[in-house]
Amino acid sequence: MTLVAGVDSSTQSCKVVICDADDGRVIRTGNAAHSSGTEIHPDNWWDALRSAVAAAGGLDDVAAVSVAGQQHGMVTLDERGDVVRPALLWNDTRSADAAADLVDEFGGAQAWADDVGVVPVASITATKLRWLADNEPDHADATAAVCLPHDWLTWRLSGSTDIADLVTDRSDASGTGYFSAAAGDYRPDIVELAFRGRRPDLPRVLGPATSAGTTPGGIVLGPGAGDNAAAALGVHASAGDAVVSLGTSGVVSAVTDTVPRDATGLVAGFADATGRHLPLVCTLNGAPVLAATASTLGVDLDEFARLALSVRPGADGLTMVPYLAGERSPNLPDATGALHGITAANLDAAHVARAATEGLLCSLVFCIDQIVGQGVDVDRIVLVGGGARSEAVREIAPALFGRSVVVPDPGEYVALGAARQAAWTLTGSLPEWERGRAERPVGAATPAVYEQYLRAADLIVARPTTSSIDTTGGGR
Ligand SMILES: Nc1ncnc2c1ncn2[C@@H]1O[C@H](COP(=O)(O)OP(=O)(O)O)[C@@H](O)[C@H]1O
Numbered sequence: 001m002t003l004v005a006g007v008d009s010s011t012q013s014c015k016v017v018i019c020d021a022d023d024g025r026v027i028r029t030g031n032a033a034h035s036s037g038t039e040i041h042p043d044n045w046w047d048a049l050r051s052a053v054a055a056a057g058g059l060d061d062v063a064a065v066s067v068a069g070q071q072h073g074m075v076t077l078d079e080r081g082d083v084v085r086p087a088l089l090w091n092d093t094r095s096a097d098a099a100a101d102l103v104d105e106f107g108g109a110q111a112w113a114d115d116v117g118v119v120p121v122a123s124i125t126a127t128k129l130r131w132l133a134d135n136e137p138d139h140a141d142a143t144a145a146v147c148l149p150h151d152w153l154t155w156r157l158s159g160s161t162d163i164a165d166l167v168t169d170r171s172d173a174s175g176t177g178y179f180s181a182a183a184g185d186y187r188p189d190i191v192e193l194a195f196r197g198r199r200p201d202l203p204r205v206l207g208p209a210t211s212a213g214t215t216p217g218g219i220v221l222g223p224g225a226g227d228n229a230a231a232a233l234g235v236h237a238s239a240g241d242a243v244v245s246l247g248t249s250g251v252v253s254a255v256t257d258t259v260p261r262d263a264t265g266l267v268a269g270f271a272d273a274t275g276r277h278l279p280l281v282c283t284l285n286g287a288p289v290l291a292a293t294a295s296t297l298g299v300d301l302d303e304f305a306r307l308a309l310s311v312r313p314g315a316d317g318l319t320m321v322p323y324l325a326g327e328r329s330p331n332l333p334d335a336t337g338a339l340h341g342i343t344a345a346n347l348d349a350a351h352v353a354r355a356a357t358e359g360l361l362c363s364l365v366f367c368i369d370q371i372v373g374q375g376v377d378v379d380r381i382v383l384v385g386g387g388a389r390s391e392a393v394r395e396i397a398p399a400l401f402g403r404s405v406v407v408p409d410p411g412e413y414v415a416l417g418a419a420r421q422a423a424w425t426l427t428g429s430l431p432e433w434e435r436g437r438a439e440r441p442v443g444a445a446t447p448a449v450y451e452q453y454l455r456a457a458d459l460i461v462a463r464p465t466t467s468s469i470d471t472t473g474g475g476r
């Protein structure tokens, strides 16, 4: 039996799956947590990867490995290959002003959508380069190469310390803001614009199944991918499918040949991991909305789901807008979340649990509508990520999405997609790996719940700043 491994180095943890290359059967798994926060030293990912690999019984008997990773994170390396400063992650919003400036300086949102396929928001790597240039010029000057989390981990696995050996793939490169998925090329002019005249080295972009070399022990390295492209590979996404991922982020994406040119910036024109396109809408508030609400209510996630399902659709008028971390889609980095429509009849744990679950799913209905608005057919939803383990999410989603929802058998689909890519790199052909899935039909659609949500989502209160809060105890 030939074994291949897939790694998912995502926001909260690192997961490793080791599979039979022929049929995708999972033989061993391991995982390890990452530190929390939106600024992380890459060594933390490396340590977690090593722990997860050890927990999975090691890679000694594995023939090929691919790494998928959280997208957009800015990893800065100096000439010797040392990390210049901790990486700024996709969910770090400090570069929101830099994003707005870059949109203007490049000629506006339509110019970005037409030329690059992506209109920068704080998540996009180019905006983080601008933030670094303006706020930490010494670190910017020391930066000889910039890469993404999965690029850096692949490079570490290769054993190289030479920044000239860095590689990436098209799916992750397309999330930088300085690579056009449609043209298939970097835009050095945008790097120079964002980084105030500096031109760091960028990783070489490999083809979908092009090997990134080997580990020192001779294991073949696949090119790797952004986590969302790997998830699409893992679930065998096909025409008419939209993959909804409830990880730290909430994501809607679809594999297609349609290239979006969305000047609103909501639909990003990313690439997939097979040479096609992956229009994608991403929120900053995924499954942690459920965990945070459950923790506030003092219940575990199973009890939280049971509570949510004990209340009828619409939670008797209670609506949660889930912008706990600010928001990216819509682009409201300073927004806060809210509970609207409180009455004496609905202010209890069960209604709050229902409102949180519906609010999270409604934020994704908004994202699905944006993808459809770009001409992508969405007939059914494939639900993945940690949040898909919630029975309330699985039960409520079809009525809100207005489409049947496919829930693949429990598994780590980003890591499985990476393992499938590793098998492709090893053998030269992309294997078909059958896995079980349950399909939940639409049943009775509940558009009124979404309308209720949209009315509430318009009522945004900005994040308090320290200067707007009276900390003197004086008051007026
Ligand atoms: N049964 C569940 N109900 C709701 N949320 C869950 C459940 N199980 C896991 N989660 C949530 O899933 C998230 C982790 O999902 P994952 O896809 O691994 O995230 P990431 O890829 O961003 O690291 C956590 O926020 C966790 O609370």
Ligand SMILES: O=C(CO)[C@@H](O)[C@H](O)COP(=O)(O)O
Binding pocket: 010, 011, 012, 069, 070, 071, 072, 090, 123, 175, 227, 228, 245, 246, 247, 248, 249, 250, 251, 280, 282, 286
């Ligand atoms: O920023 C995006 C996509 O554009 C996020 O989807 C990140 O790629 C992080 O993913 P998760 O850790 O939530 O899976």
